[in-house]
Amino acid sequence: MYSDTIAAISTPPGRGGVAIVRMSGAGALATAEKIFSPAGKVPVSAFEPYRMYPGGIDCGSFTDFGLCVYFKAPRSFTGEDVVELHCHGGAGIARAVLRRTLACGCRLAEAGEFTRRAFLNGKLSLSSAEGLADMINGASEAEVRAGSLLYAEKLHDALSGVQAELKNLLAEIDADIDFPEEDIERTDLSDARERIGAAAQKLSALAASYRTGKKVKDGVSVVLAGKPNTGKSSLLNALLGSERAIVSSVAGTTRDVVEGSLEIEGVRFDLYDTAGIRDACDEVESLGVDRAKRLIEGADLVLFVADSSAPFSEEDRRIYASLPGRRLVVYNKADLADAGECDPPADIRVSAFTGENIPALRARMFELCMEGYAADGFLIEERHYAAVSRALSELEEAHAVCGSVPPDLLGVHLKAAWEALGEISGETANERIIDEIFAKFCVGK
Numbered sequence: 001m002y003s004d005t006i007a008a009i010s011t012p013p014g015r016g017g018v019a020i021v022r023m024s025g026a027g028a029l030a031t032a033e034k035i036f037s038p039a040g041k042v043p044v045s046a047f048e049p050y051r052m053y054p055g056g057i058d059c060g061s062f063t064d065f066g067l068c069v070y071f072k073a074p075r076s077f078t079g080e081d082v083v084e085l086h087c088h089g090g091a092g093i094a095r096a097v098l099r100r101t102l103a104c105g106c107r108l109a110e111a112g113e114f115t116r117r118a119f120l121n122g123k124l125s126l127s128s129a130e131g132l133a134d135m136i137n138g139a140s141e142a143e144v145r146a147g148s149l150l151y152a153e154k155l156h157d158a159l160s161g162v163q164a165e166l167k168n169l170l171a172e173i174d175a176d177i178d179f180p181e182e183d184i185e186r187t188d189l190s191d192a193r194e195r196i197g198a199a200a201q202k203l204s205a206l207a208a209s210y211r212t213g214k215k216v217k218d219g220v221s222v223v224l225a226g227k228p229n230t231g232k233s234s235l236l237n238a239l240l241g242s243e244r245a246i247v248s249s250v251a252g253t254t255r256d257v258v259e260g261s262l263e264i265e266g267v268r269f270d271l272y273d274t275a276g277i278r279d280a281c282d283e284v285e286s287l288g289v290d291r292a293k294r295l296i297e298g299a300d301l302v303l304f305v306a307d308s309s310a311p312f313s314e315e316d317r318r319i320y321a322s323l324p325g326r327r328l329v330v331y332n333k334a335d336l337a338d339a340g341e342c343d344p345p346a347d348i349r350v351s352a353f354t355g356e357n358i359p360a361l362r363a364r365m366f367e368l369c370m371e372g373y374a375a376d377g378f379l380i381e382e383r384h385y386a387a388v389s390r391a392l393s394e395l396e397e398a399h400a401v402c403g404s405v406p407p408d409l410l411g412v413h414l415k416a417a418w419e420a421l422g423e424i425s426g427e428t429a430n431e432r433i434i435d436e437i438f439a440k441f442c443v444g445k
């Protein structure tokens with residue numbers, strides 16, 4: 001428990017209906033007594049926890065009318081006494097309230113310090129704190145949902161069983177080593193091998209989920225590619241539901257990458273309308289074609305856009321053959337005369353002009369890119385994936401050598417796996433890791 005009391009504005013800067021100044025520490029309630037004048041007869045020192053009281057807030061040169069709420073330790077976010085002063089939402093008002101708390105003995109909180117105190121006081125795990133940051137910073141509904149699962153300790157709960165099993169195995173091995181002469185049942189190595197294998201399977205499934213989780217966190221990148229004048233820009237606009245790209249009957253209108261984002265089933269899809277891939281007419285178009293090729297290389301999915309109303313040309317074939325395997329063949333302009341079956345066949349025919357099959361195309365994009373998304377949870381943080389991968393590697397090694405090496409050498413791998421998983425919960429995380437995580441938070445959280 002810290003000896004000092006911290007304070008910060010917890011609401012975003014700017015004007016709004018309400019601003020909140022938060023204090024945490026042993027002196028939070030005493031500071032509130034100096035600043036807040038209750039409208040009723042109950043003094044601040046006798047405030048019932050978790051109940052809001054109206055009254056005047058001393059802002060120095062003026063008084064604001066607002067609310068005060070007291071969260072008594074240890075049943076608070078940080079585990080300490082916490083007091084929140086709710087004032088009107090002008091930036092100047094909130095800053096004035098904060099200055100008064102500092103003048104009364106509080107210290108300005110550092111970025112993420114409230115959450116850091118919650119972690120150090122055992123109110124949440126390190127992974128839960130990261131989930132909270134993901135919820136706050138989430139740009140899509142899916143990212144916020146994934147963050148909420150982390151915040152609710154779903155990952156911590158999933159890993160705690162594996163850690164408990166490793167701890168039990170280590171205890172059995174240690175007993176064999178420390179008390180060889182005692183009449184203690186020795187570790188059953190065949191049973192240990194089975195238990196290690198079961199733990200490794202759980203981590204393997206979790207590690208495999210990162211492929212989906214990374215897309216949830218970073219967004220799914222989709223590139224529209226094809227020769228000029230197949231309607232890529234019109235298709236981009238149709239998918240986005242807005243006029244993002246310039247549309248023209250003149251081939252080569254798009255000379256650079258045009259970007260836009262949409263959510264499908266809550267997941268963010270980042271779309272890139274590229275310059276038509278052909279031998280460029282000038283330097284500007286050449287740069288656009290080069291950028292298109294680089295984007296295609298790193299895309300999660302490529303929509304190869306062809307023209308339904310025109311024969312499939314050699315230029316179409318050349319571009320199609322150059323694309324990676326993660327592609328969807330989209331024949332646009334389905335509202336015009338159909339040129340007949342083509343090779344490659346269409347995965348889907350659409351009309352960007354009429355909107356025909358655009359919802360179906362969105363659904364196919366989601367289906368191809370987000371396999372396994374319906375699972376209860378998945379890894380979304382690279383740090384967690386790295387730690388699980390290290391633990392899995394150690395368990396696979398332990399499984400391979402179990403029975404052929406002395407128990408103490410087996411224990412080396414099991415302990416390394418336990419420590420790797422402890423970095424996720426925070427049990428074995430070092431100061432550098434902890435500092436990096438809480439630096440992601442704003443001041444006031």
